[in-house]
Amino acid sequence: MFSNTYFQEALLKRQRNGNLRTLKPRQQGIDFYSNDYLGLAGNKDFQNVLLKTITENPELLAGSTGSRLISGNSNTVEETETFIAREHRYESALLFPSGYNANLALFSALPTRHDTIIVDEQIHRSVHDACKLSHAKKLKFRHNDCQDLEQILKRQTGTCYIAIESLYSMDGDIAPVKEIAQIAEKYHAGLIIDEAHAFGVFGYGLVHRHQLQNKVLATVITYGKALGTHGAAVLSGDLIKSYLVNFASSFIYTTAAHDFLWMSIRKGYDFMKSNQELSDRLQQNIRIFRSQQLESPSSDNSPIRAIVMDDNKRLQALHDCLLRNGFLTYAVFSPTVTEGKERLRICLHSFNTDDEIKTLTGIIKKFT
Secondary structure, eight states: OOOOHHHHHHHHHHHHHTOOOOOOOOOOSEESSSSOTTSGGGOHHHHHHHHHHHHHOGGGGSOOOSOTTTTOOOHHHHHHHHHHHHHHTOSEEEEESOHHHHHHHHHHHSSOTTSEEEEETTOOHHHHHHHHHHTOEEEEEOTTOHHHHHHHHHTOOSOEEEEEESBOTTTOOBOOHHHHHHHHHHTTOEEEEEOTTTTBTTBTOHHHHTTOGGGOSEEEEESSSTTSSOOEEEEEOHHHHHHHHHHOHHHHTSOOOOHHHHHHHHHHHHHHHHOTHHHHHHHHHHHHHHTTOOOOSSOTTOSEEEEEOSOHHHHHHHHHHHHHTTEEOEEEOTTTSOTTOOEEEEEOOTTOOHHHHHHHHHHHHTTO
């Protein structure tokens, strides 16, 4: 008989350490923990747009029936990709069912076992998983440290890729994307930027804002955060898109999403553009939070506010106190973050009120 002893011991160890993960129903309360930065996931006007679209085009709800290389391709997905590429000023866009799948495609397919991938030490787990599949050499550089990145690049031979995020989800800090793009260009490295948390918060993201399209090999945009829907796009040149279609397993061997997902992304862009005040309101709420003068490693205009606490019991007590007062936040323990850098992760949204923010920060101050 197969032994489950290892699995049981691993789970018991997590339980003893207080970091056992479990699935829980979505809680009721004041949202300071979701990635719904612009509030589009629950926006009634946006929902009515999508409902009208379905009513007029019920065929969008049909299943895709297969991978995009067999029976799952459609005019809707191709038209959406053309639209996204044009909006972001790239040659091409390739849609995926999630950001995880998009990163898996890029970093498993583009690098070979003879290449080197240099990743920011705080890069998303999906990139680490993909690097294993590529069999390329993986090196880490100190978080947002351009000098360390350049020193590592100087010592490499052959093809190099650089992997960064424009806005990091744990510290809530912004990468020096312009400086890193210059370094990548200097050493002929392929730069890939994940804009999952920046898209919608900073317009179309920092690559678009700083007009770095010609300096970035590929950009990943995800739609399950500020856009309030799901899926992701890899923005690149035509050559990279064609290569991924031919060699990226996470694209080739998965059933395509139904057309309603692609159409919801298309409608989401239109809604976001016609409701610019949501982004303005988000930035106003970020300023209100910062005015409460809580110490945080997060960048000034980031909606992710990290309150680092190296005492797990105090962190848990704070989290529980906030929950009792109706505030939904997220306490992050190791191994998700480095031991000793556990933190309360707060996400601000366009729909949070001044009073909610001030009450939240008032409670936090009692524990810091």
